[in-house]
Amino acid sequence: MAITSVGIGSGLEVDKIVTQLVELEKAPLKTLEAKAETITSKISTYAEIKSLTDTLNTAAAKLSRDSAWNGVNISASNSNVAGAMTGIAQPGSYSVQVKQLAQSQTSVIGNGAAGVGFAKDAKVGAGTFTLTVGAKTFDITLTASDTLTTLATAINNKDSGVQATVITNADGTQRLMMRSKNTGTDAQFSIAATATDPGSTLGQIGSSTPGYYTVSQVAQNAKIELNGVEVESTSNTFADALPGMSLTVSTVSNSPTLISVAADTKAMKEGIQAFVDAYNALNDKLSALTKYDPDTGVKGLLQADSTTVSIQNALRMMTMNIVKGGGAFTRLSDIGIQMEQGGSLSVNDTDLTKALTDVSSLKGLFATKSDSLGANGGIGVNFKAFTDGMLAYEGTLNAKTDSLESSLKRNGTDQDKVLNRASTLESRLLAQYTALDVKMASLNALDAYVTQQVASWNKSTS
Known part of the structure; x- marks a missing residue:
């Protein structure tokens, strides 16, 4: 009978023997798996460091x-009167009194001295209608069948800056209203007409017959008195009256309005606090990763990691830099920012508030440009340059991450090698024990036959 299961012929626990030998061959796998888990954790951790560094970079850059x-x-x-920034406005106070608001021109074409309307769809008459806006003229050729509605459409199609609309009275009569799209005297307009039939409506308009063409609202500029000086604008917004600021007016006023321009120290303070918070978040993360607790023997994930330690030391050193040529403040401690135990920064609100009264020196402390050698820059400039280098494509953080990913890849290759060796061993052992089983089965069969023959021989001899 053929052997169908390894171990039957030999009587050995082959499955158990092979399994134990293969597990011994796989023993290095546990170490490799543990190392891979650590490397993966480090890659994830460096991603967090990169994110915190990017936040610090943004705060420093600002x-x-x-x-x-x-x-x-x-x-x-x-x-x-409302003011809005258009650039860099200088702090100060300004007196603004609104004398006149800007308005657009409105003109009406009616019928007769009373300005009544024409009959609905009445014919205007053949000829040429001319619209003049500033130095530009726009000619419209009319036929005998054209009405106020077709004239309005033709005016609107000219894109002259004048909008025409047919308005209908309660009695059904119609008038043509024309209005400049923009305010101010630059947008004022006039009309002229040459009619084929002098007696037509167009002919009456062309001859300036009273009541056929009326300017119901004249174009005018807005006027203000700025610190007693009269200033005009074609709109109700004065974009260039004050450098770096525009003014928008809405109502004529009988008394001046005081416009105050003051340094936005609140935003400056928030920017400094955002920088401190970003620095502390990164410092705390690095401290937690590199610490060692002698009482418990627990090590941080990146304890003794030279890259991490180097970054932390460099960041702390930069907070103690002395900035020259920036004004009254030369270091962070001058404005109430001190380094605490553990490397974190703390802000003394009173000292910082006082420092904000000298914006020029505060700007110098943070924004002084580096010299030609890249040195002697302000705190913000230095931190931005350093974190730019860390975040660069070939910078510290990407280089470290690439190195860890390479290690993880090699680890995966080593694990595959262990598994391949174990698989090869298993196949070889199973082949050897299969051969042994066949041999043992053959010997067992021979032994049984010999025993049977001896027994028969003994029996026949007796």
């Missing part, structure tokens, strides 16, 4: 720019 220190708040004593 403090390194002029815009962080040029911000102002604009307020008005009367809501009829």
Whole structure:
């Protein structure tokens, strides 16, 4: 009978023997798996470090720019005058009195001295209708069948800056209203007409017959008195009256409105606090990763990791840099920012608030540009440059991550090698024990036959 299961012929517990030998061959796998888990954790951790570094980079970059220190708040004593930033406005106070609002021109074409309307769909008459806006003229050719409605459509199609609309009275009669799209005297317009039939409506308009064409609202500029000086604008917004600021008016006023422009110290303070918070978040993370607890013997994941330790030391050193040529403040401690035990920064609100009264020196502390050698820059400039290098494509953090990912890949290769060796061993052992089983089965059969023959021989001899 053929052997169908390894161990039957030999009587040995082959499955158990093979399993134990294969497990011994796989023993290095546990060490490799544990190492892979550690490497994976480090890769994830460096991703967190990169994210925190990016936050610090953003906060430092903001403090390194002029815009962080040029911000102002604009307020008005009367809501009829509103100020808005258009650039870098200088702090100060301004008196604004609104004398006149800007308005657009409105003109009406009616019928007769009383300005009544034409009959519905009445014919205007053949000829040429000319619209003049500023220095530009727009000619419209009319036929005998054209009405106020077709004239309005033709005016609107000219894109002249004048909008035409047919308005209908309660009695059904119609008039043509034309209105400049923009306000101010630059947008005022006039009309002229040359008719084929002088007696037609178009002919009456062309001859300036009273009541056929009326300017119901004249175009005018807005006028204000700015610190007693009269200023005009074609709209109700004065974009260039004050450098870096625009003014918008809404109502004529009998008394001046006070416009105050003050440094936005609140935004500056928030920017500094955001920088401190970002620094502390990164420092705390690095401290937790590199610490060692002698009482418990627990090590941080990156304890003794040279890259992490180097980053932390460099960051702490930069907080103690002395900035020259920036003004009254030369170090962070001058504005109430101190380093605490463990490397974190703390902010003394009173000292910082006092420092915000000298915006120029505060700007110098953070935003002083580096020299030609890349040294002697402000705190914000230095931190931005350092974190830029860390975050660069070939920078510290990406290089470390790439190194860890390479190690993880090699670890995976080593695990595959262990598994392949174990698989090869298992196949070889099963082949050897299968051969042994066949041989043992053959010997067992021969033994049984010999025993049977001896027994028969003994019996026949007796």
